[in-house]
Amino acid sequence: MLQRRLFRKLHPPVGARPGTLVVDSGSPAPRIRVTTYAEEGVEERDVLDPNQLRSVVASGAKTWIDVQGLGDEAVLRGISAAFGIHPLVIEDVVNVPQRPKAESYPEYQLFIVRMVEPLSDGAANVEQVSLLLGRTWVLTFEERPGLAFDPVRRRLHEGTGPMRRLGPDYLAYALLDSIVDAYYPLLQRLGDEIEELEDEVMGAAPPGTLERVVEIRKTLLQVRRAVWPLRDALAGVIKDGGPFLTEEVRVYLRDTYDHAAQAMDVTEAYREMVSGLFNTYLSVVSNRTNEIMRVLTVTASIFIPLTFMAGIYGMNFENMPELRVWWSYPALLALMLLVAGGLVLYFRRRGWIGAPRRRGRGQDRRAGP
């Protein structure tokens, strides 16, 4: 369901200088969207030369710089220089995926998170989003241009809520919150699919069921690897804060933490259910094999001895006096019936054929209180 490969990290050659950037050749060139806002209004424009960003920082106006695409090393280095970002930090931003984390630096607070980007065909994509919160600015890096931040951008333009009134820390919160919230629809879809698979596994188990179970297990593993460190990072930020987080916004972040924690809980519960699905599947298949074997055994055990008896009297020995006795044929038929009847009785007593086994007690209780 998720598109990213299992583990496909862009990493520089072993032993390369720290801060070496590995630009993914398939990644689009960065587009730099600068949004300056104040309580009175919002101004948005695209910047082409990263050096222009220096004036943005210097101006002291509340600004959101959204970099979409990581495909041009020179531009990324330019941005990094304009904001005075440590080479290791820009390496974390570019050499995706990093482990989600939050780190405090004297000049900014770094958040690295993974975002679920819904695709048009109902599937989803996991991408890294890096967010730096400075004194007056928020700097975000997305792997490719996407619509994920559009609702926040719209709220910023509309000016409802406290977003324009409060500082850039509130904007950072709003962005993080929208990233965490995006896990909910995915989890809901996974939950639906798990319930469906539970029915399938217990029922007809059409071909492909197992593949889907394995697929979901893998998706959950990825979600967990994205959400778990994110939750821990948020907890750390809420506790230690940073120079740029006001107390007011920290209350909001606590809410985001709650959402991440709940997403984590749900993911863990799903993982358990999926691992239970395997047990169920094995039990159901074993049970079904058992039933099949029962049919085979009953049929074979009844007819093989009878066939043998018929075979005896199909032999061509000259000296077989029974063949000439007039009642021997009906007597043999009767004997065969007897043998068959005895076997049927035996198998019925063992519960291998006939009426399905008693299901009394369990069913009765169910109806009861």
Add this chain to the structure above:
Amino acid sequence: MLQRRLFRKLHPPVGARPGTLVVDSGSPAPRIRVTTYAEEGVEERDVLDPNQLRSVVASGAKTWIDVQGLGDEAVLRGISAAFGIHPLVIEDVVNVPQRPKAESYPEYQLFIVRMVEPLSDGAANVEQVSLLLGRTWVLTFEERPGLAFDPVRRRLHEGTGPMRRLGPDYLAYALLDSIVDAYYPLLQRLGDEIEELEDEVMGAAPPGTLERVVEIRKTLLQVRRAVWPLRDALAGVIKDGGPFLTEEVRVYLRDTYDHAAQAMDVTEAYREMVSGLFNTYLSVVSNRTNEIMRVLTVTASIFIPLTFMAGIYGMNFENMPELRVWWSYPALLALMLLVAGGLVLYFRRRGWIGAPRRRGRGQDRRAGP
């Protein structure tokens, strides 16, 4: 057994403004029951306009405001305004289910818990209950009108016990306690059913056994997700307290904590037993398949060679001198008996038929020192 879907959260559109309320269209309109009480007596009435609640807060009388139903956003916003509740808190109250938690705010203490509401047909429903404890008031939100709080209401009216004498923190404790206690009958029923299923799995294992095991596993997972964070929240409240919890009531809450911890222990033990049920089921089915195979193998291995021997002398070759020897037919029969007897002996020695296998060694040791 529990009615709530696996994970069906009311969540606002991704990226929506924090504090956005998502009112479940199926939820009934709120009924606001206001109970003012003092040591001398109790007065109860329904309030229609949330603004009337402002005077309740202002009066300083001990009051319990019980809101049943979350179906009208305007009313909920009105209540929220009357008590000065943070938009994020009212969001937690409305956008159910939240993760159970306890949080301290300057003006109130928030508890979010999940309640098991027994249904008339013996099943149960899980609902979120939010409880806010202020200086003089307790404010509770239930998803729909229910009978869960009726015993506490009755005790309040009867005036026995310290409920009317002590402050609203005791009332909050009493409500929380009744919520935790409601898990016990459910756990008892689950325990009964698990024991029954253990017998079934070891016994006849009627169709439907596996479904019931899976069902119970799911229910336990839900109970765990409700009780675990509740227990942790209570532990936090007992340790840190809040401005509105007296030392006297904290002793009572410790008792509630013990009950939650015990419910958690029992749930974990049940979960282990259910996961053990799968192992047992697989073992039993494997064993049963083994027995069936044994019958098939013994029957087929004895009669197939005999049938072959009969087949030989059923052939129509002209040159088969044995056919004409007078003793060849009884000799063949004797040979067949010998072969069959040998095979029976062989299978009996391998323990596949006849007397159940020796259980000597184990039993001898038992008698030993």
Add this chain to the structure above:
Amino acid sequence: MLQRRLFRKLHPPVGARPGTLVVDSGSPAPRIRVTTYAEEGVEERDVLDPNQLRSVVASGAKTWIDVQGLGDEAVLRGISAAFGIHPLVIEDVVNVPQRPKAESYPEYQLFIVRMVEPLSDGAANVEQVSLLLGRTWVLTFEERPGLAFDPVRRRLHEGTGPMRRLGPDYLAYALLDSIVDAYYPLLQRLGDEIEELEDEVMGAAPPGTLERVVEIRKTLLQVRRAVWPLRDALAGVIKDGGPFLTEEVRVYLRDTYDHAAQAMDVTEAYREMVSGLFNTYLSVVSNRTNEIMRVLTVTASIFIPLTFMAGIYGMNFENMPELRVWWSYPALLALMLLVAGGLVLYFRRRGWIGAPRRRGRGQDRRAGP
């Protein structure tokens, strides 16, 4: 092996007033045995009216009050009043089973533990014992009259050891120690049975083996639920102590803690072994099914083609010239031998029949150093 049902808690109706006692109608009426002791001697008598206990408390003499049976609410309330016990504590004592715990109150130290009471038929019973340690007294509650405390009582009468010299905290220790020690014989029996079952599972696995494994798993789960919180409670008491625990006795309690920790270790090791038993059982059964299938497959695969060949020449077509050739019958027999021999060779090469597969390397090493 243990008699108590899985989870059968006496709990008041949901929402009842805290401190509500639920007296088990099957529980015997309390017998109150009061033992006053000093270094010089011991005096023991039965008390009928709980009010008489007030003078015991007032006297300041070292006293052990042992209440056997919880069947009369009035008496229990009387005792509770005489010693000034909090209603919640007496509720914990009566509404068994509680989670084992230790709690400090200003007037006394509460211990709630589970005791294994050996039964005459070799089985065992799990009961709750509540122990309150006051300044000058020890108050114990047993679910029913039993012999568990008799060794301690005897030592008290004999006066050997420091029991009469030291305060009631030493008596409390002695009682707790005897409760923890009682787990050892049970664990030993469980260990013996597990080893026996290991042999059985690997060997003939008589019917009933699986039942016994499941039974032991359940017993271990119960022991764990009793010992784990007990160990933690003891650790807490040793660390924080209470007003009534002298340093001297704390050293002794540390020993009791060690015993509880060892019992816990052993229990965990057993649990792992039992869960390993299921793996082994499944492996053994799978292996055995495999062997059975091999015999069936070999027999059937050899004789079914031969029978078919015989069947061909048992047909009654007029135009079957082979039937008249004098050497066709022995030729067919030879062909059959050839086919059978080839199949036997094939199966032997696959290791399905004949000499058991090489077991060389493993066995050689075993004999080696």
Add this chain to the structure above:
Amino acid sequence: MLQRRLFRKLHPPVGARPGTLVVDSGSPAPRIRVTTYAEEGVEERDVLDPNQLRSVVASGAKTWIDVQGLGDEAVLRGISAAFGIHPLVIEDVVNVPQRPKAESYPEYQLFIVRMVEPLSDGAANVEQVSLLLGRTWVLTFEERPGLAFDPVRRRLHEGTGPMRRLGPDYLAYALLDSIVDAYYPLLQRLGDEIEELEDEVMGAAPPGTLERVVEIRKTLLQVRRAVWPLRDALAGVIKDGGPFLTEEVRVYLRDTYDHAAQAMDVTEAYREMVSGLFNTYLSVVSNRTNEIMRVLTVTASIFIPLTFMAGIYGMNFENMPELRVWWSYPALLALMLLVAGGLVLYFRRRGWIGAPRRRGRGQDRRAGP
């Protein structure tokens, strides 16, 4: 591989006085070896009367008292009295096995550990060693006379290294270190055996493989129960120290701790591999059963229909006109060939016979980038 029973604790009767010694009747009488050493030289002698030890303690000379065998209560009590050992401590020494631990007393530091004693036949024995470190002496208790401490004794006599120069704490370290080191050869042997078993399980899996796997699992469980608490005890001693541990020796103990931690790591890794062996075994057996079934199914499904066809024309009805048509016999043979060929084709297409199934996809990808 290890000789000790699963859990065979010498414990006094339940409720006995603390400090009760339970002397194992099979244990040899104690031999007391006293080694007095100084930088200049070493003097070693056997002491028969424990009272003579009092002068040893009083002398203040660095002394190692090694007690081998725990078979005589009077002697043990005498030793205990000579060194002023708490009754509970001597109980821990005698009533083996105790949980490994380290405890500080004002007069001495107690270590209780489990030692692997190599036996002549390549097996090993687990025994408890108790070590008390006083101001000037080291007192060790071994369950029976053994060679385990001989290398340390030799180093003491040789006088190389700092052993004679430093205090008794270094000697205690040297003894503990030799005990921890003794786990390495055992672990190495276990590792070899596990690798061998992995090959066996994947290969022919001779009878006895499963027994060996179970045996190793049990041994690892015992090693873990011995090493885990030992590691924790060492960590505690290194952190808190005791009155008799110099800083210099603590550095050495840190090394011993590292070794214990590594032994623990290896044990855990082995445990996982062994538990993986069961999964592998089950998979291999299932796979093999699958193959066997395939052969059976293919043979039976081809020949049973053919045999039926032959059976039809073996019937003796008078009115079977086909029997008289001259080409009906070859036609039937041709039909049989056709049916058989069709079935063979069908089974080959399903991958049940003939060329092993395509392994294309997996291999191709491997060659890819």
Add this chain to the structure above:
Amino acid sequence: MLQRRLFRKLHPPVGARPGTLVVDSGSPAPRIRVTTYAEEGVEERDVLDPNQLRSVVASGAKTWIDVQGLGDEAVLRGISAAFGIHPLVIEDVVNVPQRPKAESYPEYQLFIVRMVEPLSDGAANVEQVSLLLGRTWVLTFEERPGLAFDPVRRRLHEGTGPMRRLGPDYLAYALLDSIVDAYYPLLQRLGDEIEELEDEVMGAAPPGTLERVVEIRKTLLQVRRAVWPLRDALAGVIKDGGPFLTEEVRVYLRDTYDHAAQAMDVTEAYREMVSGLFNTYLSVVSNRTNEIMRVLTVTASIFIPLTFMAGIYGMNFENMPELRVWWSYPALLALMLLVAGGLVLYFRRRGWIGAPRRRGRGQDRRAGP
């Protein structure tokens, strides 16, 4: 995939003096490469006599001493003496493998880590690298000459980056970083192989699949044992630092820690996926056996009764009047058809033959949104 045996530790005889070096006879003799560097330039030479190193330490110049090969005890002792290294530390360096760790000594900081050394054939080798960081020098020990540190050496010669400007702590960081980074390509390869195996297990599962799964599980276990303690050691160093770590370099080490943590996360996720592979494999094989059994059962259950019927009329009794009725043969054929048809219908209704079972719901949804 990794070359090192499971656990093959060089350990001295049990009870040997601490500091005993066990030189691996297969290990090459040490080559001592001394690189002195300053901001202006780099000088590199080989040293043959370890005593020459004393002047290196005394000079105070920034120096990297790289010892390749551990095959000569005298040389190693010489180095150890020149740098004043504690005997236990040099023991840790030589008696490989040690558990990865970081330890502070007054004169130096010790790091023991495991390095993945890529081999020419695509496989990899795990070796221990010991790194000591002194005031002016870095001393590294490699098990054998390798190319692992070449990139760092090249950067040192090139003089780009801050390596020559900063102290030896930066060099130590660069070396550690290159060691951690070397795990990434290995993890990537493992990830590719796991995905491939997932496809294989779900698909044709060619012979050898299981071996590869087991192999990967073992490799992951080794990677985990190498990375886990390394991550913890780095965390400790970052927190406590040491006398020789500047604040500036600590920021870099935090980055290395992040990489180690991510490697650990990935390893854990892979381990789970591999353990899931076993479940999947078992499920797939069970399912396949089930299918095979179905074919067998259907074939046998249809044709065995029919063969029996044919067998009846192949008997040679004289008194079988049916044989002479003209329509009895076609009637029997019709009956046979009926029976066969009935069975086919029955099996089709049970879903054992004919149209594959409905796969509707699952597939429909998949195509949906």
